Amino acid sequence: MANGNDPILLTPGPLTTSLATRQAMLRDWGSWDAAFNAITTSIRKDLLDVVRGEGTHECVPLQGSGTFSVEAALANLVPRDGKVLVPQNGPYCQRIVKILGYLGRAHAAIDMPEDQHPTAAMLEAAFRADPSITHVAQVHLETGVGMLNPLEEIAGACERHGKGLIVDAMSAFGAVQIDLSRTAIDALVAASGKCIEGPPGMGFVIARRTALEKCGGNSHSLAMDLHDQWTYMQRTSQWRFTPPTHVVAALRAALDQFIAEGGTAARGARYRRNCDTLIEGMAALGFKSFLPRSVQAPVIATFHAPADPAYDFKTFYEKVRARGYILYPGKLTQAETFRVGCMGAIDASEMRNVVSAVAGTLKDMGIRHVAPRAAA
Amino acid sequence: MANGNDPILLTPGPLTTSLATRQAMLRDWGSWDAAFNAITTSIRKDLLDVVRGEGTHECVPLQGSGTFSVEAALANLVPRDGKVLVPQNGPYCQRIVKILGYLGRAHAAIDMPEDQHPTAAMLEAAFRADPSITHVAQVHLETGVGMLNPLEEIAGACERHGKGLIVDAMSAFGAVQIDLSRTAIDALVAASGKCIEGPPGMGFVIARRTALEKCGGNSHSLAMDLHDQWTYMQRTSQWRFTPPTHVVAALRAALDQFIAEGGTAARGARYRRNCDTLIEGMAALGFKSFLPRSVQAPVIATFHAPADPAYDFKTFYEKVRARGYILYPGKLTQAETFRVGCMGAIDASEMRNVVSAVAGTLKDMGIRHVAPRAAA
Numbered sequence: 001m002a003n004g005n006d007p008i009l010l011t012p013g014p015l016t017t018s019l020a021t022r023q024a025m026l027r028d029w030g031s032w033d034a035a036f037n038a039i040t041t042s043i044r045k046d047l048l049d050v051v052r053g054e055g056t057h058e059c060v061p062l063q064g065s066g067t068f069s070v071e072a073a074l075a076n077l078v079p080r081d082g083k084v085l086v087p088q089n090g091p092y093c094q095r096i097v098k099i100l101g102y103l104g105r106a107h108a109a110i111d112m113p114e115d116q117h118p119t120a121a122m123l124e125a126a127f128r129a130d131p132s133i134t135h136v137a138q139v140h141l142e143t144g145v146g147m148l149n150p151l152e153e154i155a156g157a158c159e160r161h162g163k164g165l166i167v168d169a170m171s172a173f174g175a176v177q178i179d180l181s182r183t184a185i186d187a188l189v190a191a192s193g194k195c196i197e198g199p200p201g202m203g204f205v206i207a208r209r210t211a212l213e214k215c216g217g218n219s220h221s222l223a224m225d226l227h228d229q230w231t232y233m234q235r236t237s238q239w240r241f242t243p244p245t246h247v248v249a250a251l252r253a254a255l256d257q258f259i260a261e262g263g264t265a266a267r268g269a270r271y272r273r274n275c276d277t278l279i280e281g282m283a284a285l286g287f288k289s290f291l292p293r294s295v296q297a298p299v300i301a302t303f304h305a306p307a308d309p310a311y312d313f314k315t316f317y318e319k320v321r322a323r324g325y326i327l328y329p330g331k332l333t334q335a336e337t338f339r340v341g342c343m344g345a346i347d348a349s350e351m352r353n354v355v356s357a358v359a360g361t362l363k364d365m366g367i368r369h370v371a372p373r374a375a376a
Numbered sequence: 377m378a379n380g381n382d383p384i385l386l387t388p389g390p391l392t393t394s395l396a397t398r399q400a401m402l403r404d405w406g407s408w409d410a411a412f413n414a415i416t417t418s419i420r421k422d423l424l425d426v427v428r429g430e431g432t433h434e435c436v437p438l439q440g441s442g443t444f445s446v447e448a449a450l451a452n453l454v455p456r457d458g459k460v461l462v463p464q465n466g467p468y469c470q471r472i473v474k475i476l477g478y479l480g481r482a483h484a485a486i487d488m489p490e491d492q493h494p495t496a497a498m499l500e501a502a503f504r505a506d507p508s509i510t511h512v513a514q515v516h517l518e519t520g521v522g523m524l525n526p527l528e529e530i531a532g533a534c535e536r537h538g539k540g541l542i543v544d545a546m547s548a549f550g551a552v553q554i555d556l557s558r559t560a561i562d563a564l565v566a567a568s569g570k571c572i573e574g575p576p577g578m579g580f581v582i583a584r585r586t587a588l589e590k591c592g593g594n595s596h597s598l599a600m601d602l603h604d605q606w607t608y609m610q611r612t613s614q615w616r617f618t619p620p621t622h623v624v625a626a627l628r629a630a631l632d633q634f635i636a637e638g639g640t641a642a643r644g645a646r647y648r649r650n651c652d653t654l655i656e657g658m659a660a661l662g663f664k665s666f667l668p669r670s671v672q673a674p675v676i677a678t679f680h681a682p683a684d685p686a687y688d689f690k691t692f693y694e695k696v697r698a699r700g701y702i703l704y705p706g707k708l709t710q711a712e713t714f715r716v717g718c719m720g721a722i723d724a725s726e727m728r729n730v731v732s733a734v735a736g737t738l739k740d741m742g743i744r745h746v747a748p749r750a751a752a
Contacts, residue, residue: 009406014621016404025401025575025622028392030385030702063577064440065617068599095598102598193618199401201439201577201620220596222471222478223444241441242569244577244620245390246401326406 011328012143012300013194015344024253025246037237053180060230061204066170066191069203072224073187076215082134087118090144117149120157127161135164141172141297144331148297159184175268186211198254201247272298274342281355286370304372305336323357387704388519388676389569391720400629401622413613429556436606437580442546442567445579448600449563452591458510463494466520493525496533503537511540517548517673520707524673535560551644562587574630577623648674650718657731662746680748681712699733
């Protein structure tokens with residue numbers, strides 16, 4: 001990597017964006033001006049189209065990181081006397097539990113290991129045991145390890161039992177098909193800097209209109225009052241408070257490229273090729289994947305750290321970085337791992353290159369035992 | 377204005393930034409990477425230096441618009457059993473009152489007209505009448521009309537009576553001198569997209585360390601938990617949740633230019649020349665300023681709408697826009713006005729040009745009576 005050039009981000013957002021997307025940030029926009037309002041309106045429509053929400057749902061963008069939008073969705077769509085069930089298999093599920101604690105909303109978790117996923121039967125047992133549950137909050141793609149939770153199965157159970165469903169689809173939106181015309185979801189949350197490949201800086205909630213209409217007065221916060229943001233935007237086509245104009249303009253450019261690539265099907269297929277290429281290459285070096293392929297989402301892969309005493313993550317990270325790729329630390333408590341993102345404006349050739357960078361690093365560090373310590 | 381060229385933003389943020397600032401957004405950054413962490417750390421230090429807060433205060437950045445940071449400052453720094461006095465002379469003061477309502481914090485307002493400002497005597501009378509007041513929340517520069525409130529006088533009254541002071545310095549920070557080593561302020565709030573001339577997308581709270589240390593557990597919100605953001609950042613030099621990396625990098629570039637220009641003194645002087653040039657030019661056309669010069673902040677000027685029946689704001693706005701300048705509507709309820717920003721990467725020649733664009737528009741619209749309707 002020549003001096004002055006930037007490494008490729010193999011991280012689950014922020015990720016490597018295209019030059020066309022970044023160049024869209026070279027212009028300043030007036031947040032009150034009709035030209036900018038038209039961008040906001042078109043983004044809201046196109047994000048809704050990604051998940052077939054036209055007619056039933058509304059897209060409400062919100063300033064801040066994706067977590068701000070997750071908190072806003074929970075605070076607005078769960079009434080103050082509601083109770084939320086959280087099937088919990090990773091750090092982003094834990095974050096939802098933490099948010100519900102801040103909000104003072106009653107909640108219960110079904111805890112499970114990070115390599116297992118919830119089932120309809122689990123949810124139904126919980127509904128029977130506690131009829132006061134009104135909502136389920138589910139992470140679609142647990143970025144903690146890269147686990148794809150079975151969204152349609154969960155949505156089916158919620159629908160049969162009349163429970164609301166709020167989905168943190170942060171790392172899935174745009175890469176994994178979600179069809180709101182066939183899957184009963186009250187609110188789907190994602191952000192600009194994930195699989196749509198925009199820069200980070202705004203999130204959005206795609207909420208069922210009938211649920212949104214009822215949620216005035218629920219919010220704990222002015223800044224995160226989704227109902228207020230929505231009604232103001234409907235009336236004026238403007239944001240209530242200063243929007244991140246450059247990020248919004250770049251998201252517009254990113255959406256144009258997303259549509260031109262062929263939408264979720266094409267983007268998901270590219271990420272799947274990236275992920276397969278990566279996992280095969282890493283397996284050939286001796287790395288063991290944390291997840292079985294059946295639940296491995298095509299967005300980020302988690303690998304066990306090598307057993308070799310010559311391995312330490314910091315050195316490994318820095319040497320791979322010097323070869324042009326930024327990896328991501330593991331987010332597990334129980335096993336030592338690291339993560340490699342497969343998302344962003346990258347293709348399978350980058351994945352072959354990162355495997356080669358990892359191979360060179362192993363040699364450099366004198367790591368011979370690449371398989372993990374235990375029979376994990 | 378040639379097709380494809382952008383108009384200059386004469387709006388109180390987002391504003392026209394320099395090309396160097398926007399070009400800083402052409403790079404992607406890993407939010408976990410040491411190179412990005414170094415940017416975050418240096419921005420926190422340099423923002424603190426702008427107001428001489430080294431040693432006593434801490435800069436805590438937060439994702440979202442400036443309002444998110446105002447809400448975070450109020451929610452974290454005012455204990456749940458505190459009571460906030462709000463001297464209220466404009467829409468951003470009203471927003472503080474609204475936030476306090478959401479937070480369920482006890483509060484009282486001193487309401488006054490938009491062209492008047494609070495005094496130490498007013499505050500002291502309120503403190504005597506209600507000893508349960510623990511804090512004052514004050515807007516430094518009311519962007520609603522461009523009023524500069526007397527911050528040092530207010531801080532003096534708070535200090536003498538042992539009241540905490542939280543200042544929304546959104547449009548003042550970087551253009552009006554604030555010296556935390558001489559003025560007793562618990563928290564000062566501003567944002568990336570104002571007088572430092574970065575893009576919008578993040579705010580920051582400069583809080584007294586001893587106040588920050590005590591505020592754990594106060595926050596109503598995970599996303600806006602300033603204490604948690606601060607302690608995590610101190611420990612890791614990272615943001616808790618995905619930062620708007622491109623905005624942060626551009627703010628770094630904007631700060632470099634701010635320092636090179638000569639800091640607050642030089643920037644304030646440039647804005648003052650912009651403002652004087654504008655007001656003199658507009659006065660020569662017959663426009664009446666809303667504020668007397670003594671309280672006119674050098675950031676945004678408010679003008680009364682012409683009395684002429686041929687005037688309507690929408691047409692006026694569009695015709696000035698076609699000549700290359702984006703104005704801003706008034707934010708007053710009692711008088712018809714419009715606003716012209718004097719901030720951003722612009723100088724007095726832009727101000728002469730906008731006066732010329734306004735003159736051409738008046739002629740075009742057949743507006744002869746430029747003075748306002750009443751003897752306002």
